[in-house]
Amino acid sequence: MFDHISRRALIRSAAMGLAAGTITAPSAAPAPLDADLIVCGAGMAGLTAALTAARRGLTVVILEKRLWTGGDGVLSTGHFATFRTPLHKDLPQNLPISAEDYWKLIERGVIDEPLSKVRDNQMNSPVYYGVAKHNPDVLRSCAMRAADVIAFVRSMGAEFFPVNPALPFLLSSRPGSMTKIATALVARLREAGVKLMNRTRATALIVEDGAVKGVRYVDNKGAEGALRAQAVLLATGGFINSPALMQRYKRYWSTAKRGFSFEGDLPADHTGDGILMGKAAGAALEDMESVPKFWAGPAKGTPAVSWLMLDGATAYLVRKNGRRFINEKAARYSGCALRLFALGSEPGYVLFDEATFRGHYHDELEFEKALAQGGLFKARTAEELAAKAGVDARGLKATIARINADAAKRRDSEFGRTDKLFRALKAPYIFRLRTTRSPSRPRAGSK
């Protein structure tokens, strides 16, 4: 997958990307270089870029401010968007899941991976204009590599759950896979002689003669230093923990109330360091306004049940009044979260039944564990379920009755769902209590 990148092109593109830096006095004699390339940030982006460069013969140093390596990747839920891969072997051969089918869906904005990394193409997003901003050839070439990415992460030890036929373009990796990938990447980097400096925070780009020449850093003991290289690659993740950047570039989301933040173990150090370093050196900022995605967890301390359910299983989203409020399938998780945000601080609740409970996501989303630990409720009647979960019983009863009547007519009279997952619910009903909503994705960057 890396064959198209030559050593010279890599150096040139990285250097050109930041060439418009602050101009300082020309240096008399060129200082010796510590490496060909310095990578700031040892998340999945930094690690794979470093490995690409090392395999092309460059000497590479990676700076990572945390003690650990792998960035948000190792905290993520590990879902990969792709088209037909060897993992799809048990699905019918005539299923429309080729690379072209995948691209068509992306173009329609139905699937947003992997292009959400470079553009905002979500129909429910307040900044949908992003779809027209980028070169479709570049985006297409990125999308067409999705199956290579699966092969690559499998070669790094990732393992996957069986493909959900209802969601064949999204593969779920098994728990621990993301850590395996990061561990394997670090091992390969070490084999390739790449130096990884943990607990070392990059603080500024060194700019001379209008070009980036290296990086200043500070280590965990407060000692400052500098490294010089032909090129510097900034892969320091997002800026959700920077109030100033959030207010400037994601004004809408920065108004989110307390309780709209991540309930989990995500470190609060997503301060957009690379973005600020690039900006200080004169780089243009690109895509800063794209909408953050949302990830949801149940009440703290209970196992997570993913928004994925709304995409790949029969499940409905209701409010505390027991009523649905959106076309769950079309809105997808970010659209659902956006609507919840607009409705105020009230949480959402996922409603499903025994068939979904026993279905594709039973193991993957650990339903039994969630039920045992109070992340889910189960009841034979809507009234009983409402009492357990603390939602309005009349509203919930009416919602189930309406879904079931509509499903019999194959017409969602409330929100117009036409997908195959829109079906009647049968008791026992299951309820997932308290869907917290949180912007999770570090996105955007310097150009």
Ligand SMILES: Cc1cc2nc3c(=O)[nH]c(=O)nc-3n(C[C@H](O)[C@H](O)[C@H](O)COP(=O)(O)OP(=O)(O)OC[C@H]3O[C@@H](n4cnc5c(N)ncnc54)[C@H](O)[C@@H]3O)c2cc1C
């Ligand atoms: C809970 C959760 C679930 C997710 N689920 C999915 C999913 O299912 N599928 C999917 O595709 N994506 C998912 N994502 C998003 C995905 O994990 C991220 O988009 C991706 O990991 C970002 O990688 P990155 O390398 O660009 O940035 P990061 O992972 O943020 O890595 C940046 C690294 O740079 C380091 N750094 C920052 N500043 C400095 C500095 N000044 N000096 C040195 N080092 C620095 C950081 O410590 C970090 O290690 C999820 C994210 C979260 C939080």
